[in-house]
Amino acid sequence: MADPDAPDEGLLIDGRRVPSASGARSPIRNPATGEVLAYVAQAGVDDAQAAVEAARRSYEGGAWRRATPAERARVLLRLAELIRANAEELARLESRNVGKPIGESRGEVGMGADCFQYYAGQIPTFGGRTVPVSAPGTGLTFREPVGVCALIVPWNFPFAITTWKVAPALALGNSVVVKPASATPLTALRLGELALEAGVPPGVLNILPGPGGAVGAALVTHPAVRKISFTGSTEVGSGVMKLAADDIKRVSLELCGKSANLVFADADLEKAGAAVFSVFGNAGQDCCARSRVLVERAAYAEFVERFVERTRALRIGDPLDDATEIGSLISPEHRAKVDGYVRKGVEQGARLCIGGQVKRGGAYDAGSFYEPTVFADVAPDMVIAQEEIFGPVVSITPFDSEDEAIRLANGTIYGLSGSLWTRDIGRALRVVRAVETGVISVNTSWSVHLEMPFGGVKRSGVGRELGPSALEHYSESKSVFIAEL
Ligand code: NAP
Secondary structure, eight states: OOOTTSOEEOEEETTEEEOOTTOOEEEEEOTTTOOEEEEEEOOOHHHHHHHHHHHHHHHHHOTTTTSOHHHHHHHHHHHHHHHHHTHHHHHHHHHHHHOOOHHHHHHHHHHHHHHHHHHHHHGGGOOOOEEOOSSSEEEEEEEEEOOEEEEEOOSSSHHHHHHHHHHHHHHTTOEEEEEOOTTOOHHHHHHHHHHHHHTOOTTSEEEOOSOIIIIIHHHHHOTTEEEEEEESOHHHHHHHHHHHHTTTOEEEEEOOOOOEEEEOTTSOHHHHHTTTHHHHGGGGOOTTOOOEEEEEHHHHHHHHHHHHHHHHTOOBOOTTSTTOSBOOOSOHHHHHHHHHHHHHHHHTTOEEEEOOSBOOSGGGGGTTOBOOEEEESOOTTSHHHHSOOOSSEEEEEEESSHHHHHHHHTOSSEESOEEEEOSOHHHHHHHHHHSOOSOOEESSSOOOOTTSOBOOEETTEESOBSTTHHHHHTEEEEEEEEEOO
16 A cells, blocks of 8 residues: 655664665555555665764764763753653654554653663763772773664664663764664654754764665674674574674674463462463564463463453554554564464464464454464473464463473573562572573563663573663773873
8 A cells, every 4th residue: 555645754874864875765564554654765785884984973073972971961861851752752653663552652662761861870870990900000990982883673662672772872972873673663763863853963873774684784794883782583683693703893682582481379370360461562572572371280270261361351453542452463474474383383282272363354454463372281392382473372381390390491592581470489589590581570570671681591692781781782891000100
């Protein structure tokens, strides 16, 4: 469905919105309706070169890097306020571009504003230290910015993840080029405009929509890029790491997950059952989705029943409706992939309790909706229990002992997130230490906090975003020794 009235959106390079060098542009659609939201310029290798050069010039020029901590903090606080002033517009744009419920988008935009506020607050506190050394003189360390950073973002949380990367990078004086996912560039472009309005100098924040295989790779291999922060699939992330190896670029990777929700029989089962959103939030397109639920056998039957009933009550529909809890998947292609996993689960003998179909009829037909799907009696080696589905599909599996629960939780190649439900504090402490994961929560599904490190182990990634950890990512330590005269 073409729309001649949809706006044209240029790239953001050196503080200006510009067409791509080749003139290429691509329609960006609302996955819930098929409507064209905008035609967005598609960067190529030449544009990547121009954006990195703009970032390099702004870095070397020093207007941002050498601004005082108080000046940089003031600009980031202003940006936080501008995001808040435009929050409803940004949230609606995010929901229309991603197909996610407006309530979720409002939360993510609010978190984005808080992220700039948090890192503005960190600026005056983050620095080097004096070090006692075994020689006559003084040892000092400085924290220096890294230089030009390439920040590569996926389509599932386009605004929030952009802010997680941009805020700490800018806080420390770096200049950056953001590569949004091809399907979801709109809120990142708007963020770039708000940053200019807040006083971020031209060239410090460049936004470059375009195909990852060409533009992403051009950024990763550009000699002036010193640091790459990538969020996306393990497969592409592994390729990024290899490309970055020749120049020894700094790389942090936030990748796939197959996280577990461990429910012990002594847990508050009503609360644990209400944790449907830990897997169905963002229609399951969440790297932290607890897509495996492991339940102690004594509580298994009751838990499955409660979970299925809560799933039945979920409201699927128009992402812009305040009451909607599950929106559209990102595209028909992605929905077909999710459906393929569901067929595989049925074929391998998992018990399909609810869902398992494309959601059809009326307005659903224009979008990529899928019924929230619960499988029970899932064997740990089934494909649906091992691979990241990235859709509204959960696998429930019983266990008989704490040791077995830990073994099952650790039985995938991933280790990103997880939750644990029990009233026994001793068990909680034992299990959180034993589960191989970067993040885990007890008696809640809520595990991502701006102030705490976030990231994965095993093939879920390397490095930590958020909290003070992100400041380490975007700076280098320099040791200085001053001899006593
Ligand atoms: P993806 O296909 O790996 O793409 C991620 C980003 O990389 C996109 O901007 C993509 O651009 C770009 N890209 C593609 N090929 C590239 C290349 N050769 N070099 C450099 N960049 C390249 O992932 P996605 O489908 O957008 O996102 C979903 C995945 O992200 C899921 O697997 C999910 O688990 C993961 N994720 C992880 C976290 C976390 O924090 N651990 C958070 C959110 C999502 P195009 O869009 O143009 O292809």
